[in-house]
Every structure is written in C-alpha cells, then in structure tokens.
Amino acid sequence: MLIAHSIPELRAALVGRRPAFVPTMGNLHEGHLSLVHQARPLGDTTVVSIFVNRLQFLPHEDFDSYPRTWDADCAKLQAAGCDVLFAPRENDLYPEPQTFKVHPDPQLADLLEGQFRPGFFIGVATVVMKLFSCVFGASGGGTAVFGRKDYQQLMVIRQMVRQFALPIDVVAGDTSRAPDGLALSSRNGYLSLQERAEAVALSQALQQLSDRWAAAHAAGTLQAANLEHQALDQLRARGWLPDYLTVRRRADLQPATALDAPGTLVALGAARLGATRLIDNREF
Ligand code: PAF
Numbered sequence: 001m002l003i004a005h006s007i008p009e010l011r012a013a014l015v016g017r018r019p020a021f022v023p024t025m026g027n028l029h030e031g032h033l034s035l036v037h038q039a040r041p042l043g044d045t046t047v048v049s050i051f052v053n054r055l056q057f058l059p060h061e062d063f064d065s066y067p068r069t070w071d072a073d074c075a076k077l078q079a080a081g082c083d084v085l086f087a088p089r090e091n092d093l094y095p096e097p098q099t100f101k102v103h104p105d106p107q108l109a110d111l112l113e114g115q116f117r118p119g120f121f122i123g124v125a126t127v128v129m130k131l132f133s134c135v136f137g138a139s140g141g142g143t144a145v146f147g148r149k150d151y152q153q154l155m156v157i158r159q160m161v162r163q164f165a166l167p168i169d170v171v172a173g174d175t176s177r178a179p180d181g182l183a184l185s186s187r188n189g190y191l192s193l194q195e196r197a198e199a200v201a202l203s204q205a206l207q208q209l210s211d212r213w214a215a216a217h218a219a220g221t222l223q224a225a226n227l228e229h230q231a232l233d234q235l236r237a238r239g240w241l242p243d244y245l246t247v248r249r250r251a252d253l254q255p256a257t258a259l260d261a262p263g264t265l266v267a268l269g270a271a272r273l274g275a276t277r278l279i280d281n282r283e284f
Contacts, residue, residue: 001074001077001078001082001083001084001085002083002084002085003074003084003085003087004084004085004086004087005087005088005089005092006088006092007088007092007093007134010047010084010086010134010135011134011137011138012138013045013084014045014047014084014135014138014139015138015139016138016139017043017044017045017138017139017142018043018044018045018139018141018142018143019043019044019045019046019047019084019135019136019139019142019143020039020040020041020042020043020045020046020047020142020143020144020145021039021043021047021048021049021131021132021135021136021142021143021144021145022035022036022039022046022047022048022049022144022145023048023049023051023128023131023144023146024048024049024050025050025051025052025053025066025186026050026051026052026067026068026069026070026073026186027066027067027068027069027073027186027189028050028069028072028073028076028077029176029184029185029186029188030176030184031147031149031175031176031183031184031185032048032076032147033076033080034173034174034176035145035146035147035173036048036077036080036081036082037080037081038145038171038173039143039145039171040081042143042145042169042171043142043143045083045084046081046082046083046084047082047083047084047085047086047135048077048082048084048085048086049085049086049087049088049131049134049135050070050073050085050086050087051086051087051088051093051127051131052066052068053123053124053127054090054094054123055094055098055101055122055123055126055127056120056121056123056124056127057123058117058118058119058120061117062187062190066186067186067189070087086131086134086135088134093127093130093131093134098126098130101122101123101125101126102122102125102126102129102160103122103125104121104122104125104156104159104160105159107252108152108155108156108159108252108253109121109122109125109152109156111152111253112152112244112246112248112253112268112270113152113153113270113279114152115243115244116243116244116270121152121153121156124153124156124157125156125157125160128157128160129160129164132144132166132168136166136167136168140167141166141167141168142167142168142169143168143169143170143171144157144168144169144170144171145170145171145172145173146170146171146172146173147172147173147174147175148172148173148174148175148281148283149175149183149184149185149279149280149281150279151266151268151281152253152268154170154172155253157170158170175280175281177203178200180200181200181203181204182196182199182200182202182203183203183278183279183280185278185279187276187277187278188276188278190275190276191273191274191276192274195273195274195276198238198239198273199273199278201235201238201240202235202240202269202271202273202278202280203280203282205231205234205235205245205269206231206245206267206268206269206280206281206282207267207282208231208234209227209228209231209245209247209267209269210247210262210265210267210282210284211284212227212230213227213247213256213262213265213267213284214262214284217258217261217262220258222257222258224247224255224256224257224258227247228245228246228247231245231269232245235269235271239273240271240272240273241271241272241273242269242270242271242272243270243271243272243277244268244269244270245267245268245269245271246267246268246269247265247266247267247268248265248266248267248268249264249265249266250264250265250266250283251264253266253268262284263284265283265284266281266282266283266284267281267282267284268280268281269281
C-alpha cells in the first residue's frame, strides 16, 4: 500500500489509473472496511483518504478529541486491499485558509443535520470537492463510495456531482451494524459500557417509527406529527436528548405526508446519549 501525504505524490501515483475512492476521517471500523471491499472491483486502484476535516466541525464539537488511530488504520487498510492511502496533513489540503467554499443547496443542506450543525455540509462539500480534485484530477474520473449511514451527506454529494458534472460515479454502501443493530460509527467509541448497551435504542426507535407509519398509512389513519412526537418522547423517557426523529421522502428529504407511499420513505434520527451524538436512518 502506497501512502501519499502530499497532493503531487498522490497525483503521480494515480496517472492513467481509474480510482475507486473511499473518503474517511480515519478511526476505521468494519463499516469503513466494507466500503473499501465494495470499492475494490469498481476501479483499478483502490484509494482511501484519511483526513479529519476541521471545516465540518462547529467550534464546540469534537475536532480536537476526534479519535486518531493512524497505526491501526494503516494495518486495517493494508489487510483490506487498499492500494493507495491518501493522508494529507492539514497544510497539504489547506495550505492557505480555505475561503473559497462549496455551498450546497440550502433546501437540502439546511435541514436535519444542517439545522443542528449549521455549516456542516459546507465543510463536507468543500473537502469532498477538494479530495475529488486530488484523487480524480490525474485520471479524469472514477468511482467514489459513501455510506448510507450518513444519508443526507450522500444526497448532498450526489447533487454536487450531478450539478458540477463531475466525472464520478457515486455509489452508496449499506450501513454496517453491530449484532444488536447499532449502526457502526467512529463516535460509538465515546460511549461508556452502559451507554453502549442503551445505544441500540436509536435504531429501534427508527424501526418502530417506520413500522407504525407504514401501518397507519395502510389503515388510512396517518397522523405524521403524532407519530414523530411519540417516537421523540419515548427516546427522551430513556434519557436521550433527540435532535430529530422524522420520516422524510427519500427523493428530497422533505417531510412525508399520507400521499407518500412506503417504499419511497426514510426515517432519520439524531440524538445525544450522554456526551455522544449518534445518527441513524432506516429506509422503508
Ligand atoms: O463521512 C465522513 O467521514 C466525512 O464527512 C467525509 C466524507 C470523509 C468528509 O470529511
């Protein structure tokens, strides 16, 4: 596995190649590695980036304490068959303040995660655009794999690629889950033992919300706001601080109504358990 820290090193390694690319912030777990396995047959060179992107963290968020596990990450990527690891230092990616930014469509990016983490998707879109330029600049295009766990992020990236006509196929990877159903996330590492046992309640709440929604839709008795309030209250009663638990249309993440049939919907949630904020979603 070649490790490139600078953009010229990376570009030199990728001339004439067709990369299949998985961007990450490191602290790799099985979820990331399943994206790497998914990426491998989609190009002739599998590229993974590790970069903790300051631009997508709010001042009070965990940029400084975000887990950095370089040696373990390298060993995992080597074993997973990654060909090129791009690990820019902050100075390589942002040699001068990144004042030129990508602003996603507020209709998509200012709701849900964007409502509770203002500017988050500007930071994500800006770094992903830059990573795409680094990885695909020498090859003229390829494939990038993003996890469905970050559902809204995937939609923002797809829209960016489409509207800028970037020569990149964006492929979605399924969410990897622990045996109890908890979606794998680097932030799960922040949970105490007791919190870890409780953490699955978020995915259960989304499952229950989507089941109730589908049943009420079939019975013609759907009261969207009631179902969402019920789900929020149940999570609060267990000691969580939810930001949102909601059913949206998969097409544009706008609130679903009785006119939207199950099969076109997604239940999304974000909630804080102690000091840890978790997100998850279920399509139905
Ligand atoms: O999903 C992530 O890990 C990050 O948001 C990404 C896409 C690597 C951009 O920093």
